[in-house]
Amino acid sequence: MKPHKAKALHAQIREDIETRIVTGQLMPGDQLPFEVELMQQYGCARMTVNKAMSGLVADGLVVRRKKAGSFVAHPKLEQNVMETMDIPEYARRLGKSYRFRRLSRTEEFLDNAAAKEMGVRPRREVVRVTGLHIIGGQPLAHEARVIFLDAVPEARDALFESEAPGKWLLDHVPWSSAENEISATLAGPEIAELLDTQPDAPCLVLLRSTWRDGVQVTFVRQTFPADRYRFKGRFTPGSDR
Amino acid sequence: MKPHKAKALHAQIREDIETRIVTGQLMPGDQLPFEVELMQQYGCARMTVNKAMSGLVADGLVVRRKKAGSFVAHPKLEQNVMETMDIPEYARRLGKSYRFRRLSRTEEFLDNAAAKEMGVRPRREVVRVTGLHIIGGQPLAHEARVIFLDAVPEARDALFESEAPGKWLLDHVPWSSAENEISATLAGPEIAELLDTQPDAPCLVLLRSTWRDGVQVTFVRQTFPADRYRFKGRFTPGSDR
DNA sequence: TAGTGGTCTAGACCACGGG
DNA sequence: CCGTGGTCTAGACCACTAT
DSSP: OOOSSOOOHHHHHHHHHHHHHHTTSSOTTOEEOOHHHHHHHHTOOHHHHHHHHHHHHHTTSEEEETTTEEEEOOOOOSOEEEOOOOHHHHHHHHTOOEEEEEEEEEEEEOOHHHHHHHTSOSSOEEEEEEEEEEETTEEEEEEEEEEETTTOGGGGGOOOSSSOHHHHHHHHSOOOEEEEEEEEEEOOHHHHHHHTSOTTOEEEEEEEEEEETTEEEEEEEEEEETTTOOEEEEEOTTTOO | OOOSSOOOHHHHHHHHHHHHHHTTSSOTTOEEOOHHHHHHHHTOOHHHHHHHHHHHHHTTSEEEETTTEEEEOOOOOSOEEEOOOOHHHHHHHHTOOEEEEEEEEEEEEOOHHHHHHHTSOSSOEEEEEEEEEEETTEEEEEEEEEEETTTOGGGGGOOOSSSOHHHHHHHHSOOOEEEEEEEEEEOOHHHHHHHTSOTTOEEEEEEEEEEETTEEEEEEEEEEETTTOOEEEEEOTTSOO
């Protein structure tokens, strides 16, 4: 009946409590057993119980206060994991072909206006790239990107003729923190023609700034026709990791 | 010089490694020291090292393979934590007033068309609520919500005249998993008038289905004028938790 | 002040999987 | 095979905080 793969005890304890929380047997604010009680219930060491509880805390399901005990956290829907902002990955999931078509590539120094829009200091030398993400033969998104050459000097030699700058950067910049903004706009005449849609078509706009070790690496604006793409996300407390 | 608040050793180890990763000293795929080496370096027990490494794995910064060792993970920008989809919380952060103005409330049985749109079976009895989220006197979003009475029978007695249904649900539904979809649309004549904007104004649309223990609790469609609200998110691998 | 969680140790056994 | 990580123990001391 049970799955043959026996789970670790700390994972079992964690799941037991998690189940009682998500099913509503335990309500937000309810107190959980003390560690001492749990180690008696499960007949294990306190470290094992502690590992289970620590995981629940990391997942935001439980809050703990010294001397008081452990309690079911009050749910927050404020944070949601949004997936598939990586367009090639999105295409792969759909089983469709993907290609990037470069429209332009220039090297220049940021003027004041552009720098202000991105919130960086002006006069930084950059590579500007625009292009289309094409999935199954249809353009899914228009992309306008800036890559800062002082952060990624190797970009000077990259042409991005068929390889999307985003993928290139993931392979050349070791790790990054990113800020995203999702907004909406009308396609407008130029992008409408490129995306083969109407100028008054509503579009999703993703703005992303990526940083590495304190210096901005890239800034990108991706425009998706609303009828072709939507951002999907899921919030399942503690189901993963 | 050092902050007087000494951090836990496992947290210190974790930060040391994390720093080397995010600054690029360690590149994706690079091998990390074995646990035995780290316990010698830091002069601590293996459990302590293991706790640090487990945290890095949970944050997706590190992958571990038995016999092979531990390696820096390849970065993915696929998942991003989006914040502030909770409108009252958003108002609070801005230091502005918040109120919910109910526009309508009905109890009915879902017809086939509506059920299909939400992906649930028809003939379920629901409460339908529409209203406006008003921040600093200005309408920020229009909301159209369905609450399933078989999942939340208490909703029959809730009027939602000034309390937003979202907040009410958080207080009455213990925990939930949620699916979100972000899209874009034009305001249209009706919502434009309610939101005090133009019918052809681009708007962000948030669709959210919330489930509890396998049954759908609510479905909501929130419409934000694009010039008043945008979703912001951050992706800082391992910075929090 | 006393109870609780936070942390750490110095061992141990085992499953997995690379060589 | 045998090194690695995964897990667990039975203690211990300490920091915090509710009472």
